[in-house]
Amino acid sequence: MARRGPDRASFARELEPALRGRTREDRKMLFVGVLNRHMPEGREAVLVGGALVEFYTSGAYVTGDLDIIGDRDAIVPLLESAGFFKSGRTWWNTDLELVVDIAGRDLRRTETVVAVEFEGFTVPTVSLEDLIVDRLLAAKYWKSPTDWEQAVLLLTAHESRVSVGALKQKAAANDVGDSLRELTKVVGSDGPGTSPTG
Template identity: 40%
Template sequence: MSSKFRILAEISEKLSGNKKPILVGGSAVEFYTRGTCKSIDIDLLGDRETLVKLLEDMGFSKMGRHWFYTKDIGIEIVGSSAEGRRVNEVLHEGKVIRIISIEDLIVDRLNACKHWKSQYDCEQAQVLFGAYRDKLDLDYLKTRMKEEDLEMELIRINL
């Protein structure tokens, strides 16, 4: 996989337990689709103060809302908590990365599809659903979709 996941693995390795950031957004889609869907930045959930200090120590520079190590790897800290969502731990090159569950990622993409009218996010939800259909916790997915008032979006992904 790309250098962005190597950087994320390095960041994660320097932190312990719940201090490890959680990958969300487009790069989480990119990870789960093994690069079929691409993202231009890395969106993370985590303790902002801890992450900012670590990024500074690693040589990242802040430009706008993103932190850059090289001009093509930007990191945005989009929130602090994944409360109410499931998080998976996966290995990348022998290092643990925390990443939002596929079910919650589908819900995230469908929220963007519905509220931002983003066709790209609709397509990402469909790709994720199709690729992982047999591995999804459908009861959990349906519950999360009801919580987010996305029942009508079920039709979009043929659930």
């Protein structure tokens, strides 16, 4: 779909009808698609985190919020125009049943942005390989069994789509090569396994 530019009123008018009657994971993808149609060129928000896991696992993992990386100065006025209010570090819209966390401005230097085509929108996301590495980082350093389970789900569901070379390179660059080796053993055995750190 064509980019409309940073018109706050049109963002608010477009958002609600685009989300009406849609599933939880569809609503999150559509939100980012609509948001980016109203962001300045070159400053698009990138979907990361649990909402992306939810999308790639077709809802096998469910998260309550959606994390985006992007220019807070450009995003916040659009959120406010659509009735979002800030609570802590997140932005809420109870009518739209959305919680948005602007998780930062920049991606890690090793992360790659890919374009996911979704119902007429181009939604920038981190690559599947980056998403798996992110889950491995949380499993290893935060001792998070939930993130380990998400890594297992992602690799199991998308093993044929993942670039093994890129995944190994990104894991090594982020000091989770050992976790990736354990993950590939677990996925190869078709069992959920336990986190190598837990």
